[in-house]
Amino acid sequence: MSKRKMENTRLPVGECISQVQEMLRERLCHQQLPDRPEGVEAQHKHLLELLKRTAVHGESNSVLIVGPRGAGKTMLLKCVLRDLQEEKEAQKNLLQVHLNGLLQTDDRIALKEITRQLHLENAVGDKVFGSFAENLAFLLEALKKGDRSSSRPALFVLDEFDLFAHHKNQTLLYNLLDVSQSAQAPIAVVGLTCRLDVLELLEKRVKSRFSHRQIHLLSNPTFSQYLQRVRTQLSLPDHFPDRKFALDWNASVETLCEDKSVEDALRRHFNSSKDFRSMHMLLMLCLSRVSVAKPGIKPADLVEASRMSFADAKANMLHGLSILELCLIIAMKHLNDVYEGEPFNLQMVHNGLRAPAAARAHPTGRQLFGQNSEGIPADETHAGPQSDHGGPAEVPTMPHGRQAVGHVGVRLAVCKRLDFTWTFVCCVLCPARQ
Amino acid sequence: FITKSTRQEMRGTERRHVICKVTKATGQHILIEGEDEDSPYVAKVIRLFGDESGKQKKAVVQWFVRVSEVPLSKRKLLGREPHAQEIFYYQGRSCDDEVDAGSILKPVQVTFGALLPPFPDSALSPPPCPKPSLPPSPPCSPPAAAPTSRGATWRALPTPDLDVMRRAAQGEVRPSRATVSAGKAFAAEAESLHSVTKLSASKCLSAKRRNNSARTPGVRKKLELNSEKKSMISEDILSQLLDEELEGKSAVRRLSDSPPQVLSFPHSLTPIRKPHKAPGALGTFPLRPSSIVLHKVSLSEGNKYHIKILKIISPFSTRLPVPSKYDELLLLCDVDRAEVDNEDSPMLPVAVTPRSSKRKSAQLVSSRIRKQLNLLDNLQDLNSDGEDEEEFVPSKKELQSSSEEEEEEAGLDSDEEVVFKKGRYPAAGSRTPQSKQRTRSSSRTPRKTPNKKVTPGTPRTPHRAVPNIPSRSLPARQPANVLEEARTRLHVSSVPESLPCREQEFQDIYSFVESKIADGTGGCMYISGVPGTGKTATVQEVMRCLQHAADVDEIPPFHFIEVNGMKMTDPHQAYVQILQKLTGQKATADHAAALLEKRFGNPAPRKETTVLLVDELDLLWTRKQNVMYNLFDWPTRRHARLVVLTIANTMDLPERIMINRVASRLGLTRMSFQPYSFKQLQQIIMSRLNKVKAFEKDALQLVSRKVAALSGDARRCLDICRRATEICEHSAADPSTTGLVGMSHVMEALNEMFSSAYITAIKCASLQEQLFLRAVIAEFRRLGLEEATFQQVFVQHQALCRVEGLQPISVSEGLAVCQRLGACRLLLLEPSRLGVLQRVRLNVSQDDVLYALKAD
Secondary structure (H helix, E strand, C coil): CCHHHHHCCCCCHHHHHHHHHHHHHHHHCCCCCCCCCCHHHHHHHHHHHHHHHHHCCCCEEEEEEEEEEECHHHHHHHHHHHHHHHCCHHHHHEEEEECCCCCCCCCCHHHHHHHHHCHHHHHCCCCCCCHHHHHHHHHHHHHHHHCCCCCCEEEEEEEEEHHHHHCCCHHHHCCCHHHCCCCCCCCEEEEEEEECCCHHCCHHHHHHHHHCCECCCCCCCCCHHHHHHHHHHHCCCCCCCCHHCCCCCCCHHHHHHHHHHHHHHHHHHHCCCCCCCHHHHHHHHCCCCCCCCCCCCCCHHHHHHHHHHHCCCHHHHCCCCCHHHHHHHHHHHHHHHCCCEEEECCHHHHHHHHHHHCCCCCCHHHHHHHHCCCCEEEEEEEECCHHHHHCHHHHCCCCCCCHHHHHHHHHHHHHHHHHHHHHHHHHHHHHCCC | CCCCCCCCCCCHHHHHHHHHHHCCCCCCCCEEEECCCCCCEEEEEEEEECCCCCCCCEEEEEEEHCCCCHCCHHHHHHHHCCCCCCEEEEECCCCCCCCHHHHHEEEEEEEECCCCCCCHHHHHHHHHHHHHCCCCCCCCCCCCCCCCCCCCCEEECCCCHHHHHHHHHHHCCCCCCCCCCCCHHHHCCCCCCCCCCCCCCCHHHHHHHHHHHHHHCCCCCEEECCCHHHHHCCCHHHHHHHHHHHHCCCCCCCCCCCCCHHHHHHHHHHHHHHHHHHHHHHCCCCCCCCEEEEEEEEEEECCEEEEEEEEEEEECCCCCCCCHHHHHHHHHEEEEEEHHHHHHHHCCCCCCCCEEEECHHHHHHHHHHHHHHHHHHHHHHHHHHHHCCCCCCCCHHHHHHHHHHHHHHHHHHHHHHHHHHHHHCCCCCCCCCCHHHHHHHHHHCCCCCCHCCCCCCCCCCCCCCCCCEEEECCCCCCCHHHHHHHHHCCCCCCCCCCCCCHHHHHHHHHHHHHHHHHHCEEEEEEEECCCCHHHHHHHHHHHHHHHHHEEEEEEEECEEEEEEEEHHHCHHHHHHHHHHHHHHCCCCHHHHHHHHHHHHCCCCCCCCCCEEEEHHHHHHHHCCCHHHHHHHHHHHCCCCCCCEEEEECCCCCHHHCCHHHHHEEEEECEEEEEEEEEHHHHHHHHHHHCCCCCCCCHHHHHHHHHHHHHHHHHHHHHHHHHHHHHHHHHHHCCCCCCCCCCHHHHHHHHHHHHHCCHHHHHCCCCCCHHHHHHHHHHHHHCCCCCCEEEEHHHHHHHHHHHHHHHCCHHHHHHHHHHHHHHHHHCCCEEEEEHHHHCEEEECCCHHHHHHHHCCC
C-alpha cells in the first residue's frame, strides 16, 4: 500500500483508460517510431551506414527500398534518419529533401519543391520561381557547383519512387542520379517503392546511373512472431503512470493472446496478410471498445473486430437493400446465368422480375410484392409466366412475417446461392451497365 | 599619311540611296551584321561582285576585329590596354572574306592611328610589339590610346544629323586619352554606336573640332582629313581645319577660308605620317609598308569647294581601286555641295567654346602639348619638301616625332576627358572611351535618356542569382582505411587520371576535333554506345587535352560547350543553353535560335572554333526535327566553324528517328563504343584502385566477368565493387577474412544486385497470397491462356482453400489479396474499379512461382 503511494500510481480508472487509449493509439497509428525496427535489423544497418557515409564522407549514393505495402519502408527510413540525427557530425551536415510521387506529380512541381526545401529560393530573391527550364538549370547549376568536400550533402527521399519514373523523360531521376554519379555536390537518393519491378521502369541511361542498391523489406515472420508482435503492441510499458493498472492490463493481454478463439482469428489474419498494418487496424478496432465499464480487451472483442474486418463489403451492402431492389438483383442474377455473363437491359430484368411474382402461390408473397414494389404496376406484378428457376423461385418461400427478417433471409438465400451477388449490386448502382 | 577619307556620311534619310552606293564603294570601311546588333563586324570592302545568278551582291572584304573579338589570350600579347573601340587588322585565313552585300549595315569611318602606347607610359618609348608569332589574328592596330593626328587615321562617321554633328564636334574636343576619336563620338551620338575607330583623334584635331563646332553649328558633313591638323596651332587654323575635316566626311573639303593651308596639309603631313605608321605596323603586324596615293580634286564651284581625295593603298596590301572610289566621292560631292553651301555660309562667327583649361592638370597637359606641337612643327618643316611625293619611305625621325605627338595628344585627350567629367558626370569614373562617349553624349543632348548608358557595349552583367548548396559545417571525413580508400576511388564520380581501354576512341575523336579546329572548318560526329561505356567521359577527356593544347598554343583556341538532352525540359531549350554558354546572353528559344543562326550563318572574324557536345541526342527529337536539323546544318555553313559531337545510346539512331535531310547532314562520321569486355573492366578497376590493395584478384575477375556478360557497363562494375567493400567491412569482425575483398563478398554483392526479388517476395507472401498465385496458375492451365478474370481465379481459390482445409475467404478479402500482389507487380492487374471482372496476369514466369512455392 505504501509502495503504491510512494509510486503515486493509483489513478482513477477513467484516467487510466484514456492514458491507455492515447498511448496505444499513438503506437498503432504509426505516430510513434519503435525504438528498434523489428525484423529488419540488417536493412537498418545497411541504410544507416550508407547515409552516414553520405553525411560524413560526402560520398554520393543511391538506393531503393523495396517492399510490399505496410512492410515498414517509411518506418525504416524514419528510424534511420532519427538515428542519423543523433550523430552530431551527420546532424549538422545533412540537408533533407522529401518528395512524394503522389504529391509531386511532375518534374516541374518536384523541382519547385526541391528548391524550396533546399532553401535555394533565398538565392533567387523575390523572383522565386521562373520557368520550368530556368528552374532546372538553376538547380543543376547549384548542384554542379558543389563538390564532395565542401558542400553539404543533400538527402533526397523519393517516396513512391515508381511514380517518378513516369514523369516525362524521367528528367528528374536522370539528373538526380547523374549528380549522384558525378563529382558534384554529394547527394544520396533514397527511393521508396512497393514495386518489385521498379528498375524495369527506368530508362536504360537512368538505370545505368542508378547504383543498383536495393534494400528489400521482405520479412517472413512466423505465426509465433506475429503473436508476439500483437502482444508487444498491446502491452503497456513500464513507465505507465499507474503501475497496478499496467500490470493488470498486461496480464489481460497475455490471457487474451492465449485464448483459442483469439488465436484462430489472428491466424486467419496472419494467413491473409503478414503485414503489420492490417494487424494494427484489427487491434485498433479492439482498442476502441475499451471503456471505463470494460477496462480490458476481451477475446470476444477481438473476434468481433476480426469478423468486422473480414466482412464482405459487397454483401454488407445488401443489408440495406429494399425488397424490390433485391428482387431486381435476383432477376439480374438469373439473367446472368442464362446469358452467361452477356450484358442485358432493363427490359429483360423487368421481364425476369415478373416471373417470381407470378410464380408465387402464396398470397402473402404476392402481397409483399404488391406492397413494396410501387414502381411496378399491379397487373404486371400479378401477371407473367411461371418460373422454374432456382434463385427467383426462392423468394416466395422465404419467411416473410417481418420485414427485417425477410431481408436477412433473402440475403442469406441469395448469398448462399449466388456467389457473386456484388456484381449485381454494381449493376443496380451503375445504370450504365443495364 | 594613311589618311582615308572614304567615309561619306549622309545625313538624314533623303540620302539613303547615296548611302547605298557608298556602302558599296570599294575600299570603304563598313559595318557588317554581327551576331549581336550592338557590335557589328567591321570590314573594308575590297571588291564587289555579283554571284553567278547576278541576283545577289557579294563583297570581298578585309576584316577587322574588335578588341572584344580578340581572344583573351591574344589580347595579352598586345602589351597594353586596348581601347574598346579599337579595331585590329585581321589576317587570319580562317574567316571567309566574302560577305553578302545585304548584310552590310552602313559605312563607318575608321581612323588609323599610330602604334603607340597610351599616354601615361608613352613618352617616346616605342610601342611594345606583339609577338611576331601571333596566330591568325594578331592584334594589329596601333594602340588606340595614342591618337596621332599624324598617324594614319581612319575615322568612321556614321551619318550624323546636324545636331549630332555639332555635338560630336564638340565632343571631339575631349576625345579620350586613349582612343576616343571623333568618329566614335559621332557614332555614339548618332546612336549608332557602330562606328569603330581605329585611332583617336589627334589633339590638334580635337581642338580644331571644338572650335569648329563652336563656330559652325550648321555644318553637317565634313570630310575628315586627319593629316592636316598637326601643323595648325593657331586657333584660326585649327578651326578652319576642323571645318574642312568635317566637310571631308562627305568628301567635300571646304577650303573657302584658307585654301592654301588646306592644300598644304596633306603634303606636309603625309611624310610624317607614313614613317610614323609604317614602323609601327611593321613591328606589330604583318603590315607591308603602305603606299599612299594622294588625289586632289578640286571642284571649282565658285572656287569654294575642293574635293580632296586621299587615296590610300592600304598597308595591308589591299589596293583600293582608285577610280571607283573616286567616282563615288565625286558623286557624293555633288550631292553634298548644295548642303554645304547652305550650311557653311552662316557658320563662321561663333563664340569659341570656353575651354576649361583652368584646372591645373589641364594646364599642365596643355603646356606639354604645346611643347610637343612646336616640335611637330619643326618636323613638318623638315618634311615639307617631300610634299608631293605620293609614296614615302618612313624615316625614323618621323616616327619619333609622331610618337611624341601621340603622347601629347593623349595628354590632351585625357585633359579633356577630365574636364568633361567634371562638367556633368562627376561620378563617371570610368575612363573607358565608351563610357566617356556615352556620358558626353548624354551631357550634350539632354533628350537622350540616361538609360542609354546601358549600352550593349558594356558586358551585360547576368542578373541571375547564383545558387549554391550551403557548405558543410563540419569537414568531410577522409577515408580512414584501405577499404574506404578503395571505395572512394571506385566511386563513379572520381575522375580517373586517364581513361583506360578507350585509347582508340580517344585518338579518333581527338584527331577529328583537332583537325577541324586547325582547319577552321566544321563537322559532325555521332557517337553511340550503351550506357556506361565511357562516351561522355572520353569526349570530355579529349576536350581537356585539346584545351590544354590550345593553352600552350599548339592549336588555335576554341570554345567547348556541352549540352545534355536530359538536362533540359524541352528540345528547344537547347538553343537557349547553347547561346547562353556561348555568349552569356539569355533569350527565349526562338530568339536564341535566330541569334545562333546569325552567328553561325554569317561570316565574321571569329577567332574560335566552337566545339559543341550534345549528349543524349535522342531527346532533342521533335516532330519537325528542326533542332537536330539546325545542329547538324550549322557546321556545314562556310563560316560556322562549328564542330558538333553528338552522343546517344543507339547505334542506328540516325536511321531510326531522323528524317533524311537531318541524317544526311549528320554525315557518316560515326563511332560506336562497344561494351567493355571483362578484361577491360578488370583493367578499369585496377587503374582506379591504382595499387590500393583491397581486392583479391579472383574477386575482381568475377565481377568483371559477370558484368561483362550482362551489360558491359562500367558503372555497374564499379558499384558492385563498392558494395563488396562494404560487405567486406561488415564481415571484418569475422576472423576468417583476410581484410581483402574476397570471392564471397563479391558473390554476395552480385546476388544483391542481380538476383530478382520476385522469388523472395513469393516466399515471403502470406498463405492466402500464395494460394491465390496457385489459383492463378491453375486457372491459366485450365483456360490455356495467360490471362483470367478475377472471378475465375477466385473460384479456383475457393477450391484450393477447401483442399487446404482453410476457411474460404470472402470476395473482399480475395480482392485485397489480389491487389496486394498487384501492387508488388507479381500480378498485373487492370484498374481495380472493374472489381471481380478485372483481368489478371502473372508478371513472373509460372515456373518461378511454382519453384518458390515448392521450396516453401
